[in-house]
Amino acid sequence: MTKRRVLVTGATGRTGTLVLQKLRQHPAQFDAVGFARSEAKVKEQFGDVRGFFFGDINHPFSLKPALAGIQSLVILTSAVPQLKAPPQPGERPEFGFEPDGTPEEVDYIGQKHQIDAAIAAHADHIVLVGSMGGTDENHPLNQLGNGNILIWKRKAEQYLIDSGIDYTIIRAGGLLDKPGGMRELLVGKDDQFLAHPPNGIPTSIPRADVAEVVVRALQEPTARNKAFDLISKPEDDPSASITTDFAALFARATAGL
Ligand code: NAP
Numbered sequence: 001m002t003k004r005r006v007l008v009t010g011a012t013g014r015t016g017t018l019v020l021q022k023l024r025q026h027p028a029q030f031d032a033v034g035f036a037r038s039e040a041k042v043k044e045q046f047g048d049v050r051g052f053f054f055g056d057i058n059h060p061f062s063l064k065p066a067l068a069g070i071q072s073l074v075i076l077t078s079a080v081p082q083l084k085a086p087p088q089p090g091e092r093p094e095f096g097f098e099p100d101g102t103p104e105e106v107d108y109i110g111q112k113h114q115i116d117a118a119i120a121a122h123a124d125h126i127v128l129v130g131s132m133g134g135t136d137e138n139h140p141l142n143q144l145g146n147g148n149i150l151i152w153k154r155k156a157e158q159y160l161i162d163s164g165i166d167y168t169i170i171r172a173g174g175l176l177d178k179p180g181g182m183r184e185l186l187v188g189k190d191d192q193f194l195a196h197p198p199n200g201i202p203t204s205i206p207r208a209d210v211a212e213v214v215v216r217a218l219q220e221p222t223a224r225n226k227a228f229d230l231i232s233k234p235e236d237d238p239s240a241s242i243t244t245d246f247a248a249l250f251a252r253a254t255a256g257l
Contacts, residue, residue: 009035010076017045018211035066057110067121075128079106081144095145103149111156125166127217132171132229135191168217169227172210173203180208183232184240187253193231205232216246228253
């Protein structure tokens with residue numbers, strides 16, 4: 001495998017940080033760089049800003065230098081719902097989004113900017129991390145700040161597929177801050193896990209396992225042109241056998257949204 005230059009956006013996010021750290025553990029295979037908005041946050045999480053580009057995915061000119069010379073792009077940017085005010089007892093919490101930070105702006109237009117700019121930079125593969133639930137307009141996450149976040153994420157996925165570049169679309173279940181490498185991972189499609197969780201298991205997965213799947217997707221040819229939902233069996237599930245063969249995992253996933 002020749003060394004690939006990889007840009008991770010959303011690299012100060014909770015999963016993005018793990019992806020960049022993991023890629024940097026393979027210096028012979030990857031020249032991994034990050035894209036972030038905040039120098040202070042990068043310093044806090046990575047110690048220094050070496051290997052980082054700064055900008056905003058809504059300002060395409062700031063993406064250009066970050067994408068120059070890359071072969072792969074990993075998109076881990078996402079709008080983040082913000083609590084408007086602490087709820088009074090008995091009240092429902094109300095959420096909104098930061099200015100220019102709505103799901104339409106970040107999860108759709110911002111992702112489109114990245115896809116277009118990566119193609120213009122002659123990248124050959126984009127890994128996009130999204131979320132399960134996008135087939136259901138009434139999913140509670142769509143109600144947060146009336147942002148329709150899952151709908152916009154799914155539109156961006158379709159845009160990526162239609163763009164013609166090789167893609168890997170990972171739609172994660174509920175993200176857990178738990179150790180990775182200790183579970184059996186399951187791939188699915190069209191939110192079938194949400195409708196029918198296998199044996200009623202929680203439809204969740206550690207961020208560390210999602211990050212590992214991103215790294216493997218950059219390594220395994222069977223991950224190209226696949227879009228899939230991703231959950232894990234619980235750690236203590238007696239029927240589970242820890243996933244180690246990622247080529248086989250990707251081979252079970254299919255092309256198209
Ligand atoms: P996260 O911590 O919320 O990180 C989001 C990242 O996007 C942050 O680094 C943020 O930058 C960056 N970002 C937002 N707007 C930006 C902009 N305009 N320009 C540049 N960067 C911008 O992400 P996560 O919780 O690890 O989630 C990863 C993915 O999985 C997301 O797509 C999420 O929706 C999805 N997912 C989440 C769950 C869950 O249970 N939470 C479940 C399934 C899937 P700053 O660091 O500067 O804020």
